[in-house]
Amino acid sequence: MTVIKAALLGFGTVGQGVYEAVQTHGEQLKELFGAELSIEAILVKDLSKHRNGVPETLLTDDFEHIISIPDLQVVFEAIVGEEPGLSYLKRSIQSGCHVITANKVMFARHGASLLKEAEEAGVSVGFEATTAGGAPVIRTISELLKVNRIQSVEGILNGTSNFILSVMREQGLSFEQALELAQQKGYAEADPSADVEGFDAYNKLMILSQLAFGEQPDWKIEDVEGISSITPEQVTEASNRGFRFKHIVRAEQTEQGITASVKPVLLTEEHPLYSVEGVINAVTVSASLAGLVTVQGAGAGKLPTASAMVEDAAALAGKLNLNSTVQSQYA
Ligand SMILES: NC(=O)C1=CN([C@@H]2O[C@H](COP(=O)(O)OP(=O)(O)OC[C@H]3O[C@@H](n4cnc5c(N)ncnc54)[C@H](OP(=O)(O)O)[C@@H]3O)[C@@H](O)[C@H]2O)C=CC1
Numbered sequence: 001m002t003v004i005k006a007a008l009l010g011f012g013t014v015g016q017g018v019y020e021a022v023q024t025h026g027e028q029l030k031e032l033f034g035a036e037l038s039i040e041a042i043l044v045k046d047l048s049k050h051r052n053g054v055p056e057t058l059l060t061d062d063f064e065h066i067i068s069i070p071d072l073q074v075v076f077e078a079i080v081g082e083e084p085g086l087s088y089l090k091r092s093i094q095s096g097c098h099v100i101t102a103n104k105v106m107f108a109r110h111g112a113s114l115l116k117e118a119e120e121a122g123v124s125v126g127f128e129a130t131t132a133g134g135a136p137v138i139r140t141i142s143e144l145l146k147v148n149r150i151q152s153v154e155g156i157l158n159g160t161s162n163f164i165l166s167v168m169r170e171q172g173l174s175f176e177q178a179l180e181l182a183q184q185k186g187y188a189e190a191d192p193s194a195d196v197e198g199f200d201a202y203n204k205l206m207i208l209s210q211l212a213f214g215e216q217p218d219w220k221i222e223d224v225e226g227i228s229s230i231t232p233e234q235v236t237e238a239s240n241r242g243f244r245f246k247h248i249v250r251a252e253q254t255e256q257g258i259t260a261s262v263k264p265v266l267l268t269e270e271h272p273l274y275s276v277e278g279v280i281n282a283v284t285v286s287a288s289l290a291g292l293v294t295v296q297g298a299g300a301g302k303l304p305t306a307s308a309m310v311e312d313a314a315a316l317a318g319k320l321n322l323n324s325t326v327q328s329q330y331a
């Protein structure tokens, strides 16, 4: 059987979601590609961990094993931190693979150079999953607003923070209880301080700024404010007065350059982001011709994030090599 060989780096919340999505939506992918998308190997850090629902023979802790798979065409990356993700993706690009990443920490800092390397190598980089999970904000800006000049982007970009603020208000949970729930649901980062101190939203804003304005604002990481100091009493008092705390990011093109902010804000019912609740993210783009365009959807979690990654894979239809009748060891 003709297969498109793919590898998966990381088998945590997101990696498991990608594996599941490829299995449950294999027919749709096959129809798009005219061949089966086959996950040939999965890179993990700790081989001794018990993993459900995946053949043990697929697992490896050695990237060299992955990169030496003959005719490998697609590498999905869902591991944590700048390195080794960046090096693995560079190696994959140099080997002629298309890469698809969810790793925003890495992509916020190195996305522009990775995209350049990929262009030179004639392959593509999918990064929809880096920003706003399953809500297709990257594709909306990069493919549907190509002629428009983007004036600003504003929104809620951290699912964990929005979830915490929502359940503190709705269910009267403490900050710690709400965070624990977000962790159980697979929304939070491995180090959740990235979520609640605002750095995750900061990284996503950097990615959007690069995409929308071709550059990132020149500002210091100390300017980022998270939600960790907001108390249940403040949430309740705000709610009684008709306000909701929301963690809002904003970047705007001005004559002086790009200005940006990442901070909690009190919103009234009239504000469009007031009713964006739970793990949902929303981004409003102000575009020169289209006006205000809002994209909204689940900003974190296993399947919404996997959705963004397999949709990036779907965008490779027509770019993949289907001439070889490659034999998968599993087909
Ligand atoms: N969770 C979410 O909703 C979203 C997460 N992301 C991003 O996706 C990426 C993955 O997130 P998530 O799945 O939640 O994270 P997890 O912590 O659940 O999983 C991380 C996976 O990466 C593996 N890993 C970590 N370090 C290495 C390494 N050095 N070499 C090989 N494998 C490694 C781990 O291996 P092992 O299992 O052996 O420990 C694990 O399988 C992160 O960059 C995150 O920021 C993006 C959008 C949404």
Ligand SMILES: N[C@@H](CC=O)C(=O)O
Pocket: 130, 132, 133, 157, 158, 159, 160, 161, 187, 188, 189, 195, 200, 299, 300, 301
């Ligand atoms: N921890 C992140 C996961 C998705 O990017 C979040 O909560 O938004």
